[in-house]
Amino acid sequence: MNxxxxxxxxxxxxxxxxxxxxxxxxNVDPGDSLREQGDGAAVxxxxxxxxxxxxxxxxxxxxxxxxxxxxxxxxxxxxxLVTRTWQLGIPRAVVFDELHFAKxxxxxxxxxxxxxxxxxxxxxxxxxxxxxxxxxxxxxxERIGAEFPASVPVEVLRALPAVLGSLVVPVxxxxxxxxRLSRHAAAVAALLVLFDNALLVQSRFMLMEGMLIFFSTLSxxxxxxxxxxxxxxxxxxxxxxVLCGLTATCTLSIKYVGIxxxxxxxxxxxxxxxxxxxxxxxxxxxxxKHMFARLIAMVTIPATTYLLIFYIHxxxxxxxxxxxxxxxxxxxxxxxxxxATLTKGQPLNxxxxxxxxxxxxxxxxxxxxxxxHSHAHMYPIKYAxxxxxxxxxxxxxxxxxxxxxxxxxxxxxxQELMVENPPTLVRHGxxxxxxxxxxxxxxxTHDVAAPMTPSNQEVSCYVNYNVSMPAQNLWRVDIVNxxxxxxxxxxxxxxxxxxHVNTSTALKTTGKQLPExxxxxxxxxxxxxxNQKLTVWNVEEHRYTRTSEKEHQAxxxxxxxxxxxxPTYLSFWAKFSELQMKMVSSNLDAKLEHKYSSAxxxxxxxxxxxxxxxxxxxxxxxxxxxxxxxWFVASIAVLSYLCLGxxxxxxxxxxxxxxxxxxxxxxxxxxxxxxxxYLLHYLPYFLEDRTLFLHHYLPSVVFKILVVxxxxxxxxxxxPRTSVVSAVIKYGSxxxxxxxxxxxxxxxxxxxxxxxxxxHQIKSLTWIDTWDxxxx
Numbered sequence: 054m055n056x057x058x059x060x061x062x063x064x065x066x067x068x069x070x071x072x073x074x075x076x077x078x079x080n081v082d083p084g085d086s087l088r089e090q091g092d093g094a095a096v097x098x099x100x101x102x103x104x105x106x107x108x109x110x111x112x113x114x115x116x117x118x119x120x121x122x123x124x125x126x127x128x129x130x131x132x133x134l135v136t137r138t139w140q141l142g143i144p145r146a147v148v149f150d151e152l153h154f155a156k157x158x159x160x161x162x163x164x165x166x167x168x169x170x171x172x173x174x175x176x177x178x179x180x181x182x183x184x185x186x187x188x189x190x191x192x193x194x195e196r197i198g199a200e201f202p203a204s205v206p207v208e209v210l211r212a213l214p215a216v217l218g219s220l221v222v223p224v225x226x227x228x229x230x231x232x233r234l235s236r237h238a239a240a241v242a243a244l245l246v247l248f249d250n251a252l253l254v255q256s257r258f259m260l261m262e263g264m265l266i267f268f269s270t271l272s273x274x275x276x277x278x279x280x281x282x283x284x285x286x287x288x289x290x291x292x293x294x295v296l297c298g299l300t301a302t303c304t305l306s307i308k309y310v311g312i313x314x315x316x317x318x319x320x321x322x323x324x325x326x327x328x329x330x331x332x333x334x335x336x337x338x339x340x341x342k343h344m345f346a347r348l349i350a351m352v353t354i355p356a357t358t359y360l361l362i363f364y365i366h367x368x369x370x371x372x373x374x375x376x377x378x379x380x381x382x383x384x385x386x387x388x389x390x391x392x393a394t395l396t397k398g399q400p401l402n403x404x405x406x407x408x409x410x411x412x413x414x415x416x417x418x419x420x421x422x423x424x425x426h427s428h429a430h431m432y433p434i435k436y437a438x439x440x441x442x443x444x445x446x447x448x449x450x451x452x453x454x455x456x457x458x459x460x461x462x463x464x465x466x467x468q469e470l471m472v473e474n475p476p477t478l479v480r481h482g483x484x485x486x487x488x489x490x491x492x493x494x495x496x497x498t499h500d501v502a503a504p505m506t507p508s509n510q511e512v513s514c515y516v517n518y519n520v521s522m523p524a525q526n527l528w529r530v531d532i533v534n535x536x537x538x539x540x541x542x543x544x545x546x547x548x549x550x551x552x553h554v555n556t557s558t559a560l561k562t563t564g565k566q567l568p569e570x571x572x573x574x575x576x577x578x579x580x581x582x583x584n585q586k587l588t589v590w591n592v593e594e595h596r597y598t599r600t601s602e603k604e605h606q607a608x609x610x611x612x613x614x615x616x617x618x619x620p621t622y623l624s625f626w627a628k629f630s631e632l633q634m635k636m637v638s639s640n641l642d643a644k645l646e647h648k649y650s651s652a653x654x655x656x657x658x659x660x661x662x663x664x665x666x667x668x669x670x671x672x673x674x675x676x677x678x679x680x681x682x683x684w685f686v687a688s689i690a691v692l693s694y695l696c697l698g699x700x701x702x703x704x705x706x707x708x709x710x711x712x713x714x715x716x717x718x719x720x721x722x723x724x725x726x727x728x729x730x731y732l733l734h735y736l737p738y739f740l741e742d743r744t745l746f747l748h749h750y751l752p753s754v755v756f757k758i759l760v761v762x763x764x765x766x767x768x769x770x771x772x773p774r775t776s777v778v779s780a781v782i783k784y785g786s787x788x789x790x791x792x793x794x795x796x797x798x799x800x801x802x803x804x805x806x807x808x809x810x811x812x813h814q815i816k817s818l819t820w821i822d823t824w825d826x827x828x829x
Contacts, residue, residue, distance in 0.1 A: 125226070125236065125239075125240055126223050126226055126227070129222050129223050129226055129240070129243045129244070129247065130219070130220070130222065130223045132222075132247055133219040133220070133221075133222035133223070133247055134216070134219045136219075136247065136253055137215040137216070137218050137219040137253060137256050137257060138212065138215050138216070138219070138257075139805070140805060140807055141207075141208050141211050141212060141215060141257065142207050142208045142211075143805070143806065143807055144666060144668070144673075144675075144806055145200060145201055145207055146198050146199060146200050146201065146666060147194055147196070147197050147198060147199050147200075147201065147666075148197070148258045148259075148665050148666040148675060149197060149258070149260070149663070149665040149666065149677075150259075150260055151197075151258055151259045151260070152194070152196070152197050153169075154175075154176065154179060154259045154260065154261070155192060155194075155201075155205070155210070155259055156192065157169065157176045157179075157180075158176065158179045158180050158183050158188075158190065158210065158259070159190035159191070159192045160190070160370070160374060161176060161177070161179075161180035161183075161190070161369065161370070162180055162183055162184060162188060162189060162190035163190045163372070164369055164370060164371055164372050165370065165372045165373070165374035165375075166370040166371070166372060166373060166374045166376065166377050166388055167370065167374055167375070167376045168376035168377075168379045168380070168635065168639075169636075170309075170636050170639045171261065171307070171308045171309060171636075172305065172306040172307060172308070172309065172359075172362065172363075172636075173306070173362060173363065173365075173366040174303060174306035174307050174362050175261040175264050175265070175306075175307040175308070177362070177365065177366065178213055178264065179210055179213060179214075179259055181213075182209055182210055182212065182213045183206065183209070183210055185209065186206035186209035186210070187206070188204070188205060188206050188209075188210070189204070191204055192204075192205055197665075197666065198666060198667065198669065210259050211257060211258055211259055213264075214256055214257075214258070214259065214260060214261075214263040214264050215256050215257055215263070217256070217263055217264050217267040218252070218253075218255070218256020218257070218263035218264075218266070218267060219256065220267055220271075221246060221252070221256075221263075221266055221267050221270050221755070222243050222246050222247045223243065224267070224270045224271055224274050225239075225242050225243050225246050225270060225755065225758070225759065226239045226240065226242065226243035227239075227274055228242075228270065228273055228274050228277060228759065229242050229243075229759065229762050229763075229766075231274060231277035231278055231281055232277055232723060232726070232763070233719065234762055234763060234766040235766050235769070235770075237766075237786070238762040238763070238765055238766035238769075239762065241761070241762055241765065241786050241789070241790065242758055242759055242761065242762035244790055244793070245680075245683050245687070245758045245761065245790075245793060246755065246758055248680055248683070248793050248794055248796075248797040249679060249680045249683045249684075249754065249758075249797075250678055250679060250680050250796075250797060250800045250801065250803070250804045251677055251678060251679035251680070251747070251748075251751060251754065252266070252679075252751060252754065252755070253804055254665065254675065254676075254677050254678075254804050255677065255748060255751055258665075260748075261307050261308055262308075262748055262751045262752070264307055265304055265307045265308050265310070265311055265752060266751065266752055266755055268300045268301075268303040268304040268307065268311070269300075269301075269304045269311065269314045269752055269755070270755060271296075271300045272296075272297055272300035272301040272303075272304060272314055272315075272318060273314075273318070273726070273730070275293050275294075275296040275297035275300055276293075276297045276318050276321060276322070278293040279293035279294045279297055280325060285339075285343075286342070286346070291346075291350075294346065294347070294350040294351075295350045295354060297318060297322075297350065297351070298318075298350045298351045298352075298354050298355045299354060299355070299358060301314055301315040301318050301351075301355065302315070302354075302355035302358045302359055303358075305355075305359065306358075306359060306362050309636075310734070310749070310752060311752075313730075313733045313734045313737070313752075314730075314734075314752075315355070316733065317726075317729065317730050317733055318351070319351055321725070321726065322347055322351055323347075324725075326343060326344065326347055329343060360629070363629050363632070364625060364629075367625060367628050367629065367632070371388060371389055372388055372389045372390055372391075373385065373388040373389060373390040373391025373392065373393065374388075374391075377391055377392070378421060378422050379416060379421070379422070379635060379639075380631060380632070380635065381414065381591070381631060382396075382412055382545045382591055382592075382593040383545045383546065383591075383621075383623055383627070384623060384627075384628060384631055384632075386545055386621045386623070387621055387622065387623035387628065392593070393621065396544070396545065396593070396594060396595075396621065397621070399544060399594065399595045399596055400476075400544065400595055400596065400597055401543055401544055402476070402478045402479075402541045402542065402543055402544075403462060403478070403479045403541070403542040403543065403544065403547075403592060403595065404462070404472050404473075404476035404477055404478050404479060404597065405462055405463065405464040405467070405472070405473070405476075405477045405479060405485070406461065406462065406463075406469065406470055406471045406472035406473065406476070406597060406598045407461070407462045407472060407479075407595055407596070407597060407598065408459055408460070408461055408490060408595070408596050408597070408598050409459070409460055409461075409462060409544075409592045409593075409594065409595050410424050410425070410454075410458045410459055410460070410592070410593050410594045410595075411424060411425040411458075411460065411590045411591070411592060411593070412424050412425075412590065412591055412592075412593040413425075413450055413562050413587075413589075413590055414548060414586065414589040414590060414591060415586050415587055415589070417562060417563070417564030417575070417587065421452045422452065423450035423451055423452045423562060423574075423575050424450065424451055424454070424455075424458040424593070425448070425450060425458065425460065425560075425577065425590070426448070426449045426450060426451035426455065426457050426458050426574065427446055427447060427448045427449070427457060427489045427491075427492060427494070427496075427514045428446075428447060428449075428457050428491075428492075428572075429446065429491075429492050430446070430447050430570075430572075431444050431445060431446055431447065431516070432444055432445060432446075432447055432504065432511070432513065432570075433570050436504055437568070440502060440507065441501075442501065442504065442511065443499065443501045443511060443513055443522065444516075444518075445497070445511075445513035445514065445515060445516045446489075446492060446494055446513055446514035446515075446516055447513065447514075447567075447571060448496065448512045448513055448514055448577045449567065449571060449572075449574035449575060449576065449577055450562040450574065450575040450576070450577050451574050451575070452574075452575070456490075456491060457489075457490075457491055459489075459490035459491070459594075460487045460488065460489060460490055460496070461487070461488045461489075461490055461598060462479060462485050462486075462487065463485065463486040463487070463488050463495070464477070464485070464486075465484055465485070465486055465527060470488065470598055471598050472597040472598055476597065478541050478542070479530060479541070479542040480530075480539055480540065480541055480542065481530060481531065481532040481535050481537075481538055481539065481540050481542070482529065482530065482531070482538065483529070483530050483542075484527050484528070484529055484530075484554060485527075485528055485529075485530060486526050486527060486528070487526075487528065487551075489514050492514060494514035494515055494516065495514065495515050495524065495526040496512070496514060496515075496526060496528065496560075497512070497513050497514060497515035497524055497525055497526045498510045498511065498512045498513070498525060498553050498556065498558060498560075498579040499511065499513075499522065499525050499555075499556075500556070503563075503576060503578035503579075504567060504571070504576060505563060505565040505566075505567065505576045505578075506563050506565065506576065506578050509558075509561075509563070509578035509579060509580045509581075510553075510556065510558055510578060510579040510580075511578065511579075512560065512577045512578055512579050525553070525554075525555045525556070527553070527554040527555065528551040528552065528553055528554065528560070529551070529552040529553075529554055530542055530549055530551065531549060531550040531551070531552050532547050532548070532549050533548045533549060533550060533589055534546075534547065534548045535547075542592070543592075544592045544593075544595040545591060545592065545593065545621070546591075547591060547592065548589050548590070548591050549589070549590055549591065549592075550583065550588050550589060550590070551590065552583065553579055556579065556581075557581070557583070558579035558580055558581050558583070559579065559580055559582075559583040559585075559588035560577065560579055560588065560590070561577070561578060561579070561580050561585070561587045561588040562575050562576065562577050562578075562587060563575070563576045563577075563578055563587070564576075564587075646744075647744055647746075648664075648825075649661070649662070649663040649664060649746065649747075649825070650744045650745060650746060651745060651746060651747055652745065653735065653738040653739050653741075653745065653750070654739075655823075656735075656747060656749075656750040656753075657684065657688040657735075657750075657757075658684060658685060658688055659678065659679045659681050659684045659685075659821065660821060660823045661747055661823060661824075661825075662676045662677060662678040662747065662824050662825060662826070663676060663677040663678075663746055663747050663748065664676055664825070664826075664827055665677055666806060667827050668806070668809070671809035671829070672809050672810040672811070672812075672815065672827070672828055672829055673806050673807065673808060673809045673810070674803060674806055674810070674826065674827050675803060675804070675805070675806035676803040676826065677747055677748055678800060678803055678824065679747075679754070680793060680796050680797055680800065681796055681800075681820060681821070682789070682792045682793045682795075682796045683754075683758065683793055683796075684754070686761060686789060687754070687757035687758050687760065687761050688757060690757065690760045690761040690764045690765075691728060691731055691757050691760050693764060694724060694727075694728050694760050694763070694764045695724075695728060697764075698720065698721070698724055701717065701720070705717070711771075712771055716767075716770070716771065719767075720767060723763045723767075724763075727756055727757075727759040727760045727763055728756075728760055730756040730759075731753050731756035731757045731760060734752045734753040734756060735750065735753040738750075765782060765786065768782055769782045769783070799818065800818065802814075802818070803818070803826070810828075812828050815827075815828050
């Protein structure tokens, strides 16, 4: 067989080849097939002119690379970069949450541990930008509007989120193309993103949402690219599938709201696989390969990436800092400096005669750790509600390290407060007394109501008033995390409950602040409900008592805080799991009053703005305020898409088919992806019981802009070209873009903050009466 017949056979077979589904067919570029036919025809002409040519001669044809340029995409990218990076250094002052994130960058560069309720990837990327610019992390400011020091590379630090935010525009354009919308619809969606003031503002500063939205949209694009790949298990098929999982993980690793993007894509990939199971032409082995490919790309690789991000985070931040007191004693002791300077060299096992401080395991009340504490002040004889107390010595939980936090473990049958030689160790289940180191009174509880929680028992240090109230100061040590029933009570490692022998109650702190008579310290009580987190404590600082003289014991207690130290070892898994629990349960985002906070129902139609910065000398200011045209039209498009879909379903139930089956499947698919993505990112905020701001809504904005493109393109494709509605859609899109541009330019004075406004200008730009702009 000669080369000509090979080409002819290949051409015939390619004509007979039918793709498995229309989605894959539509992804094939018609230009590619024309070019392939052109190449084949050229070779056939060569063979006809030179019939003696050998097959090997075909290999002499040079390799060629053909490049297609989408001019619209290039223009959109250029415009986006210009709008996001123009005057990036203005203002050279702290803008909104840059107050926090600039400090986080500084701590990163100094390897100092900090605590934040969000994952660390965004801060890591900003720290990399700072390291690249030679920034050493020297900053000192405490308020929004403060000037950055000259050593801070403000433009470089802002450039990273600005560039990533700029790329959202071409990515949105390509999402529409891959979703098989027209290029006109894709351009409209990209321009709406380009000219939205809120998305622009959030991308220009050291904030997280610009980076989050970039990774979110890139993951959606990767999914569509993967879905449109015709040939399975090729390099590009694997590339887009793995990139989908990686970018979704990056979205989650910047802020936990990114989990909604990951959930959306996991559901879509699972649904596509479920649909694939209907194809009986695919062998069982291939189906298994498809399943494992998706599990690897969408579960294994994302989980590994997430762990790697935290592994880097915990290894880089290895020094104690201002936030490490949020963590447990074991975590703090693993950091250089801080608690590690106090605990190194101290005895591991608690013995009778040990001097200890007891730290509560949960950060309750004011969100800070506290230590069991007493002082030479008594409970008032009567409380404000006329209830009586024991008038014995107060026991509290104190949020600062103090000499009154020290206690001595005493054996009930011995009077000595020294450690024997060899030491008699305290084990799980042993009975002990806890004697306050400074006042020498024993920890006690009895059937008297606690001051702030009357359902609990009062805890005191016993004072013998020679009345009918004997001491009840015996406590059983219950090691919660023990591995055996005869385990020793250990410093830092052991998590213990102190169970009162007489009443079977457990020592706890309620987190409630005492009145002025208790110096606003936290209440300690004894609760009959033993198995709860609030009853768990651990020994943080520890030393052996070597003298029986009270004066010398007080000196030892003071010197106990001066022991030199190195960090102790704590495994990555232990630190990771603790940090995850703290991030999930943290109350740092508790319900607080804020002038610019807002409710989710106010977001779709831009009822509230946020003041980000204002000049100290004039009325130049920056606000997070969305393009009112974009937000109104996009919100209406979401409602219209849902209503039209319901109408289609009702009519199809009556066997009235307004559109073809392919059009219906496309409508449902885009509804699930775009409308579903919008609702998934928006509706959960109605369940939140914390302070919310407009910037929480921004990831949803991109999805509802995509709905505008999908809805408009659908209407234009199903309505006859001669219809008036078709003309309305065509020219209406032009009017929409013109109105969007006008609103963008008008509100840009609040976007860039580079123009001093008069009170009259501010009033004229307050288009909605609930907007709150500032004026000196």
